[in-house]
Amino acid sequence: MVEEVSEQKIIRRIRTYINGLDEHMEGGIPEGHATLISGTAGTMKSSVCFNILYNEALKGKKSLYVSLEQSYESLVQHMSNMRLNIHRIKLLPIKDLTKINEVVNKAKAGDTGSIIIADVGCIRNEIKDIKLGDNRSWLNVIKNIIKKMKADLNCDLVVLDSMSALYVLSRFENPRIELFYLFEFLKSMEITSYLISETTDNGAYSELGMEDFLADGIINLRLTPFRRNIVREIAIVKMRATDCNNDIFSLEFKNGQFQALYGGQNPLL
Amino acid sequence: MKFTFGLKKIASGNKRGRILEQWKFDSHSSLLAPPIIASLTKNKSHSIITGTKDGKIISVDLDANIEWVFNAKEDIDKMELMFLDVETSSSIQASPNVCDINNDGEKEIVVGSELGNIYTLNSKGKLLWKFKTNGSIRGTPLIADINNDGKKEIIFGSGDKNLYALDNRGVPLWKYDAKTEIESCPQKVQNQIVFGCSNGEITSVNNKGELLWRFKTKAKVLAQPISGKIFGNEKEVIIIGSTDNYLYCLDLKGELIWSFKTRGAIYSKVVLADINNDGQLEIIFGSCDNNVYALDSNGEIIWSYETDFWIVAPPLVEDIDGDGQLEVIVGSYDQNIYILDARGSYKLNYVPGVSSVMQQAGHYTDIMTEEPGTITGKKIWQYKTEGIIVGCGYINETKSIIVNTKTGKINKLTHQD
Numbered sequence: 001m002v003e004e005v006s007e008q009k010i011i012r013r014i015r016t017y018i019n020g021l022d023e024h025m026e027g028g029i030p031e032g033h034a035t036l037i038s039g040t041a042g043t044m045k046s047s048v049c050f051n052i053l054y055n056e057a058l059k060g061k062k063s064l065y066v067s068l069e070q071s072y073e074s075l076v077q078h079m080s081n082m083r084l085n086i087h088r089i090k091l092l093p094i095k096d097l098t099k100i101n102e103v104v105n106k107a108k109a110g111d112t113g114s115i116i117i118a119d120v121g122c123i124r125n126e127i128k129d130i131k132l133g134d135n136r137s138w139l140n141v142i143k144n145i146i147k148k149m150k151a152d153l154n155c156d157l158v159v160l161d162s163m164s165a166l167y168v169l170s171r172f173e174n175p176r177i178e179l180f181y182l183f184e185f186l187k188s189m190e191i192t193s194y195l196i197s198e199t200t201d202n203g204a205y206s207e208l209g210m211e212d213f214l215a216d217g218i219i220n221l222r223l224t225p226f227r228r229n230i231v232r233e234i235a236i237v238k239m240r241a242t243d244c245n246n247d248i249f250s251l252e253f254k255n256g257q258f259q260a261l262y263g264g265q266n267p268l269l
Numbered sequence: 270m271k272f273t274f275g276l277k278k279i280a281s282g283n284k285r286g287r288i289l290e291q292w293k294f295d296s297h298s299s300l301l302a303p304p305i306i307a308s309l310t311k312n313k314s315h316s317i318i319t320g321t322k323d324g325k326i327i328s329v330d331l332d333a334n335i336e337w338v339f340n341a342k343e344d345i346d347k348m349e350l351m352f353l354d355v356e357t358s359s360s361i362q363a364s365p366n367v368c369d370i371n372n373d374g375e376k377e378i379v380v381g382s383e384l385g386n387i388y389t390l391n392s393k394g395k396l397l398w399k400f401k402t403n404g405s406i407r408g409t410p411l412i413a414d415i416n417n418d419g420k421k422e423i424i425f426g427s428g429d430k431n432l433y434a435l436d437n438r439g440v441p442l443w444k445y446d447a448k449t450e451i452e453s454c455p456q457k458v459q460n461q462i463v464f465g466c467s468n469g470e471i472t473s474v475n476n477k478g479e480l481l482w483r484f485k486t487k488a489k490v491l492a493q494p495i496s497g498k499i500f501g502n503e504k505e506v507i508i509i510g511s512t513d514n515y516l517y518c519l520d521l522k523g524e525l526i527w528s529f530k531t532r533g534a535i536y537s538k539v540v541l542a543d544i545n546n547d548g549q550l551e552i553i554f555g556s557c558d559n560n561v562y563a564l565d566s567n568g569e570i571i572w573s574y575e576t577d578f579w580i581v582a583p584p585l586v587e588d589i590d591g592d593g594q595l596e597v598i599v600g601s602y603d604q605n606i607y608i609l610d611a612r613g614s615y616k617l618n619y620v621p622g623v624s625s626v627m628q629q630a631g632h633y634t635d636i637m638t639e640e641p642g643t644i645t646g647k648k649i650w651q652y653k654t655e656g657i658i659v660g661c662g663y664i665n666e667t668k669s670i671i672v673n674t675k676t677g678k679i680n681k682l683t684h685q686d
Contacts, residue, residue: 137352
């Protein structure tokens with residue numbers, strides 16, 4: 001028996017806050033999607049993600065940035081340099097797992113939106129003597145932080161920076177299976193997640209290759225030489241449930257705003 | 270080539286009756302391993318004992334009434350809890366083992382938990398003692414008198430990479446550092462303890478925990494080794510599957526006798542039974558290539574039967590309809606219980622006068638140059654449950670099959686004419 005397809009569901013979307021790009025993807029990334037933000041070093045992957053959380057926080061939303069490489073201080077400094085007015089939102093670091101409830105309480109106080117930054121490097125320094133075993137892992141720590149933030153703060157926007165660092169930290173024994181369960185976990189939590197994926201110039205969008213298939217969307221950033229300069233470019237490689245334009249745009253950041261533009265590379269040459 | 274000319278084995282009369290569900294018990298948590306069925310005290314009928322994903326050990330009687338529940342959940346330090354998968358942190362991943370370990374005339378239940386504890390309960394589900402390791406215990410503990418002192422010892426592997434031997438009061442006797450996680454249930458084979466390791470090794474230690482030999486496979490070994498005299502003589506062998514897709518037959522020095530390749534990982538132990546009355550033990554096991562296999566003692570396939578999904582639970586070989594012939598009972602991840610004719614079914618592919626017949630020079634008659642048919646797996650009954658089947662148990666007295674499913678249901682099935 002063939003089941004009748006139910007009526008088309010209205011998809012709510014989260015903007016990328018890249019002017020000129022959201023318009024080419026029906027307004028943004030569908031809520032609940034796990035999207036790879038891939039690119040080589042220096043392509044502003046972290047900045048693009050942080051910018052999304054920042055703009056959502058301006059609207060009062062609470063979100064989580066899991067930083068596995070950069071420290072909280074370095075990240076905040078970086079964002080200040082981008083001229084994001086971080087005083088308009090609450091930036092709350094998790095540096096000690098025993099104080100996670102204090103962070104939750106601070107985020108709950110008032111209506112101001114917040115970005116909670118889990119500084120995993122700092123957390124690791126705090127707990128040097130923990131014995132990791134077959135059932136104890138840093139991946140569980142990250143999942144448990146995400147679960148707690150979702151349960152206590154209804155935090156449904158998460159950035160994981162970066163997948164490469166996660167692989168080093170978690171020492172996946174069977175990456176194919178463990179990645180499948182990680183993506184299943186993110187979807188089951190009903191959160192919109194941005195997974196920063198470090199790539200090289202070999203054309204792949206992820207380190208292990210299988211993330212491309214598991215992710216709902218891929219946004220690729222790259223650097224392209226243009227005359228005597230380097231141009232940043234951005235493209236929507238894949239976005240499920242979205243009618244999107246897969247053209248390559250040049251990406252600029254001016255006056256605290258990202259802008260995707262035609263041109264820069266071949267089209268206007 | 271071996272000619273067995275199976276024509277004599279064709280006859281396998283049509284089986285009658287059907288499989289009916291007697292009751293269904295909801296444990297309200299996922300079940301991850303087969304149940305254990307045992308009479309815990311004298312003059313008492315059987316109990317069905319099973320562990321759950323939320324950390325409970327439940328004992329129910331044969332009418333699905335709860336006898337007792339033991340909660341293996343532990344208070345965990347908040348910091349430690351962050352490093353654990355909260356949903357499975359207290360889970361019971363393997364079947365308990367049941368034995369009278371203290372000679373009090375009643376059977377005790379010994380079970381390991383994901384948190385790394387071994388619990389020993391009395392027949393009423395009260396904790397007698399527990400022992401903590403630093404890794405998950407995902408295999409059923411072995412209970413055996415390994416040092417011939419007249420007392421039972423408890424031997425089990427842990428995610429902390431050690432194989433432990435405890436006395437019957439939970440006092441450690443020795444531990445063997447395998448340098449890799451141990452998820453397989455150990456097996457006593459004469460004076461050896463044989464177990465599988467996560468680095469792909471099958472390891473044997475003596476009753477003092479000293480290494481005897483190792484055999485290397487290409488992937489994790491999670492299944493329990495099974496030993497038996499499969500050749501019909503005094504020679505005992507060890508049979509164990511690996512997640513490298515192979516089933517291995519080793520001698521007691523760890524030397525390979527034969528191996529059999531399937532197309533999927535082998536997670537569970539084999540069953541040895543004489544399924545065709547030839548006086549030798551055959552080997553029956555399931556694989557994640559969806560098949561259940563019956564092999565002869567030389568590792569040659571007798572028959573196989575394909576289900577629709579992985580077979581992770583160990584099969585059972587019993588006579589469930591009381592006709593004096595054995596059946597193979599196997600649960601699949603496709604949610605079905607399959608009851609197969611243990612002897613298989615002979616399919617003739619020889620057409621007299623046409624196929625595989627030749628004149629041999631100097632001989633006055635036709636000879637057949639190959640087996641005129643093949644034995645295939647033959648399904649007798651099939652029963653669909655509500656979830657992925659993680660294991661079955663069997664109650665001989667009532668000829669009932671107890672089925673554990675991942676959805677948390679325990680089904681009691683029986684054959685009825």
